[in-house]
Amino acid sequence: MSHQVWLHQLPHIVAANAPAANHSVDWFHQLPQNIVIGLEQGSLYALVALGYTLVYGVLQLINFAHSEVFMAGAFGSYLVVDAIVGNRHLTGAAVPLTVLAGIVSGAAVGAAVAWILEKVAYKALRRNGAPKLAFLISAIGASLFLSNLAGKLFTRVQNNAFPTYFNVNHHVFSIGSADVSLIVLIIIATAVIMMVFLDRLVNKTKLGMGIRAVAEDAPTAALMGIDIDRTISRTFIVGGALAGVAGFLFGTAFGVGNIMGFTPGVKAFAAAVLGGIGNVRGAMIGGLILGQAEVLISALPFVGAEWNDVVSFAVLVLILLVRPTGILGERLWRAA
Amino acid sequence: MTTLETPPTTTPTPPPPPPAMRRAGNETSRVLLKRLAGCLIGGFVLGLMVNSKEGSPDDFGFVFHQTALKPRMLIFLAIGVVIFAGITFWGYLRQHARRPGVRPLGMGILVIVVSQVVLNWYDPQTVKFNGLRKLVDKSSGLSSTTTWFFDWLSWTLVALSVVVTGAAIVTRRRVFGWVTTVLGIAGAVLAWTAHSDVLDLGGGIDHSLGAYGDVIGFLILAGAGATVALSQAEVADSRGFMTRVMEYRPGLPFAVLGAVLAAFSYARNCWFAPVNRNLDFAKTHDAYQGTDINSLASNYLGWLGWVCFVVVAVLTLAATYLRQRLLGWLAAGAALVATVLTFFSLKSMTDVAAKSVPQFGKSWNNLGAGGFTACISYGLFAAAAAYVIARPKTRAAGKSATLPVSRALEKARNSANMKALIVIALAVALFYPPMLSQYWQNVLVTQMAVYLLLAVGLNVVVGWAGLLDLGYIAFYAVGAYTTAYLTGSLPRKPPSWLHMTPLLTIPFAIVACLIAGVLLGAPTLRLRGDYLAIVTLGFGEIIQIVAQNNPGNFTNGPRGVEPPVPHPKLEIGGWKITWGLDNLPYWYLLLVMLAIVVVLFYRLENSRLGRAWAAIREDEVAAQASGVNTVRAKLLAFAIGASTSALAGTFFASQTGFFDPTQFDIFTSILIVAYVVFGGMGSLPGAMAGAAVLTWLPEFLKSQVPTDDRQMWVGALVLAMMIFRPAGLLPAKRRKAELSHLDEASPGEVSAIPRGGAM
Structure with a gap:
């Protein structure tokens, strides 16, 4: 339903592909530019995929409402940025500060929504000892509810651009023939920072240790004095914050709408599985690989952009056939 | 906006106290505060949900200002407080609620x-x-x-x-x-x-x-x-009272209900409704005086109808009161005869009216609800009779060597309940739809019917075998496109010897779906639960995109099928049925399909294969170790599910005539899983009930809330259902047994991983 929207949200990919349609030489010519675009997309996927994989790690559940956390982050940061920018023309240090405000507000809203989501859609069921599929369905219900509530409260029109406070397509520098625009730089840089931060969090902090312990063996972790409920709740908060940031970045690049979460959510889920679900580094690698595969393969002269989604799932199936538990496998928690 | 909903405290609640302690006063003020905050937030969200405003892209804050910052919000906060009080003082309230x-x-x-x-x-x-x-x-x-x-x-x-x-x-x-x-x-x-x-x-x-x-x-x-x-x-003790009544005079409440309904239908209800006139039974008789209606219908309107009612009612009441098995059989037979008589009288009535006065509408369009209500009430009589017939033979049960008496009684009671339910369900499914308005008949056929079949099919895969298939819609699409191809509705035409009518394409559609199912299943069924979910999701997406992108000009892409798929027709010997634009006949076609599928699946559930599925669902490794060929059993589940959706695809294609790839989107596919789980995973009536409720609900909500908000309410309902009744509307018996220990509280222990094992 929404992948059409998604395709139209990526005008520059389509533009990059259009001339490549006839000449295979062009594919090599476009390669550096496409790698940059793939990196941009891949980092967004990775940020969202981390949320899926973290929750899967502690609960062994697919959090189907995660895409709505992403959407909520985008809307929340939109409201904040809109309130800051208003009708003014920002200059100087105000611009990077506004971007920072967007990132922070996206993370805050994402974390808050994920936290409430866990309380409402998961905790009650966990207490009741509900069957596993019930969690999936409650998440689907929550997802339907959230995306339509956002549609009712804000708008059902898709692709609402953020207020312009800096030139998104401003050309920063080129690597060979690849142009890096400002938004691509921001996305990649933020994603890298967030991922390094998360990696440290999971591997070095007490919370990270708790998360790893619950993922490894929840009953034993409880015996070791880890409050499972609290750990799960915080895992949702961390994953939600990442998705909220991704929502802000995605919204800045491609626009905001109440069903914007669906397709990126599905792709990010695929990325998480690709890397080995439950595995933090796997989600990062999976996201990056999926982003690259999508852009590079659909840029091939005999494929074309309309096969974008088919490519990503075909890559997923092929990799799962070779490595049934994803690229890095399920359990890297211990390796850290 | 959601930041506003964050309650002041951020620490999670401690594990719940055992129920015995759940009284006001014994709880700490912290728990109470949190509960109050939760209830207030709930009321606030309800306040956001209930209003007629819709957001606009010009001002994102508009609806929020209109709803959150107006005095009306106080009402919803008050509702939150009432709920809070209700939960907190439930201990006191419960004593009074049992008066x-x-x-x-x-x-x-x-x-x-x-x-x-x-x-x-x-x-x-x-x-x-x-x-x-x-x-x-x-x-x-x-x-x-x-x-x-x-x-x-x-x-x-x-x-x-x-x-x-x-x-x-x-x-x-x-x-x-x-x-x-x-x-x-x-x-x-x-x-x-x-x-x-x-x-x-x-x-x-x-x-x-x-x-x-x-x-x-x-x-x-x-x-x-x-x-x-x-x-x-x-x-x-209302439940105990009901049980006592049913034990003492089995079926008597149904018989009384049937008698009331039938008396009402013969005495008051409208039987014949030509253009804006409502004629009850007696007036209908007067209206048909002197027409060339056949003698059966004429007599029925004159005296036979009342005789049918009286005979069946007396027989059934006597049977249930006297608990006589023979009388029960007689009553059931009489009810059947009465139904048939009523039906044929109705048919000749409507045919005569349609023939002689064309402006009264086509056949079956000029009848009131009366005749159908009478038929349903005969169904109720038959259900009452079924109770008498299935009454446990206490003496025989006592002699049984294998079962203790109480178990034998319980078994007999269950089977009686089941039989009565089937009879009532059948009566309602047959005779209720004609009473509906045109609009609801359309909803029944175009929205509900297909999803009933799909839910029953997916129930095999998800509910029984425990395989999470999120791309089930793909098989439905394959079925629909196969039918479209074989009826010559796609750009590529079939060879002339393959060109056929829609109903004949069913076996071909099933074969196509079986092939698709095996193609997808063979490589992926070795994967574990969640991997399977994403792969099937991808498959669903791929099939839709393939249909959209139209490789080799096979599917005609987003333009949809062209020319339309013809409506089904059936010719056996000289007997000819054609379906047209009317909705109701499709319902009966679907009912036949559904009945066949449900009977087959019912037999399957407790077969060797069904037990193998249950074993795989509960613990795949253990199943394999016990000698179950898991890959084969899972492939069979996939294939059987796929062939059911082929049936649905054929039905859909020939009913609507036109369809395009957007109708097979992945979101609908996920919704079908929601139907199955909502209704009760692994139970056939549950899956059907889930599909019926969740497809009926959006249509019903059309008259209650702004059209765009319907999905929001459906989502909220699904969420609430899973929180308060995780096993679904009509849980499967096997699942119920698994969940039965829920009543015992496990206060100190919180399990991170939900029960239910592998997906």
Whole structure:
């Protein structure tokens, strides 16, 4: 339903592909530019995929409402940025500060929504000892509810651009023939920072240790004095914050709408599985690989952009056939 | 906006105290504060949900300002506080809620409120109670009681009943109970006469349920009053009372219900409704005097109908009262004969009318609800008879070497319940749809029918084998496109010897889906639960995109099928059935398909394969170790599920004629999984009920909330259902056994990983 929207949200990919349609030489010519675009997309996927994989790690559940956390982050940061920018023309240090405000507000809203989501859609069921599929369905219900509530409260029109406070397509520098625009730089840089931060969090902090312990063996972790409920709740908060940031970045690049979460959510889920679900580094690698595969393969002269989604799932199936538990496998928690 | 919803505390709640401790006062103030915060937030969100405003891209804050920052929000916060009080003082409330009469009182009020707020009251104007009140005020020629009833009397009666019953319960004075009974009966009579008054004045065909609901609600109130007045006990045991009745005179309540319904249908209901006229049974007889209607129908209208009713009612009541098995068989047979007689009389009535006066409408379009209600009431009689027939043979059970008496009795009771339910369900499925308005018949066929089949098919994969298939819609698409290809509706034409009518394509569609299922399943079924989910999701997406992108110009891409798929027709010997644009015939076609599938699956559930599926679902490794060929069993589940959706695809293609790839989107596919789990995973009636409820709900909500908000309410309902009833509407017995230890609280322990093992 929404992948059409998604395709139209990526005008520059389509533009990059259009001339490549006839000449295979062009594919090599476009390669550096496409790698940059793939990196941009891949980092967004990775940020969202981390949320899926973290929750899967502690609960062994697919959090189907995660895409709505992403959407909520985008809307929340939109409201904040809109309130800051208003009708003014920002200059100087105000611009990077506004971007920072967007990132922070996206993370805050994402974390808050994920936290409430866990309380409402998961905790009650966990207490009741509900069957596993019930969690999936409650998440689907929550997802339907959230995306339509956002549609009712804000708008059902898709692709609402953020207020312009800096030139998104401003050309920063080129690597060979690849142009890096400002938004691509921001996305990649933020994603890298967030991922390094998360990696440290999971591997070095007490919370990270708790998360790893619950993922490894929840009953034993409880015996070791880890409050499972609290750990799960915080895992949702961390994953939600990442998705909220991704929502802000995605919204800045491609626009905001109440069903914007669906397709990126599905792709990010695929990325998480690709890397080995439950595995933090796997989600990062999976996201990056999926982003690259999508852009590079659909840029091939005999494929074309309309096969974008088919490519990503075909890559997923092929990799799962070779490595049934994803690229890095399920359990890297211990390796850290 | 969601930041506003964050309550002040951020620490998670400690594990719940055991139920015995859940009393106000024993809980710490922290828990109470959190609960209050949660309830207030819930009320706030409800306030955001309930309003008619829709967001606009110009100002994202508009709806929020309009809803959150207005005094009306205080009402919703108050609702939150009431819920908070309800939860906190539940311990006290429960003692009073078990006093006799309280439950029926609550139920009666609920029914009345629903029928006076939610349901339609007069179809020709599509108005609810409130709308009808305005119409009534404006029009003249209605009796003053009718005007009063709509203006103030109905709500006053409800309020009075509450007050009087409350007084009766508190003071334990019987008089008050009898007063409530009188009030309830008066309300029922008033509601009925007011509605008929409106109908007499306004005319037109009315399918609305509001007045009926209101009457039932007032009767329940009367019952509540009687219960208060008659009850000797402090505490009512309504379920125990029901069980006692059913043990003592099995089926008697059904027989009484059937008798009331049938008497109502013969005496009052409209049997023949040519253009805007409602003729009841007697008037219909007069109307057919002198026409060339055949003698059966003529006699039926004259005297046979009443004789049918009396014979069946007397036989069934006698059978249930005397508990005579032979009489039970006789009653069931009589009910069947009466149904057949009624049906053929109706057929000749409608045919004659359609032939002689064309402007009365086509066959079956000029009938009222009466005949069909009579048929349903015969179904109720038959169900009552089924109870008598299936009555446990206590003596024989005592002799049984394998089962203790109590188990044998329970088994017999279950089978009696089952038989009665099947009879009633069949009667309703056959005879209720003709009573619906054109709009709802359309909904029934275009929205519900296909999803019933799909849910039953997916239930095999998800509910029984425990394989999470999120791309089930892909098989449906394959089935639909196969049918379209073989009927020559795609750009690529089949060779002329393969060109066929839609119903003949069913085996081919099934084979195509089997191949697709095996192609997808063979490589992926070795994957574990969640991996399977994403791969099937991807498959669903791929099939849709392939249909959209139209490789080799096979599917005609987003333009959809062209020319339309022909409607089905069937020719066996000289017997010819054609389906056209009318919706109702498709319902019966679907019913036949569904019946075949359900019977086959019912046999399958407890077969060797069904048990293998259950074993795989519970623990795949253990199943494999016990010698179950897991890959084969899973492939079979996939293939059987796929072939069911092929059936659905064929039905859909030939019913709508036109379809395009957007109808097979992945979101719908996920929704089908939601139908199955909502209804009760692994139970056939559950899957059907889930699909029926969740496809009916959006249509129903059309008249209640802004159209765009329907999905929001559906999502909220699904979420609430999973929180409060995780096993679904009608849980499977096997699942119920798994979940049965839920009642015992496990206070100190919180398990991170949900029960239920592998997906």
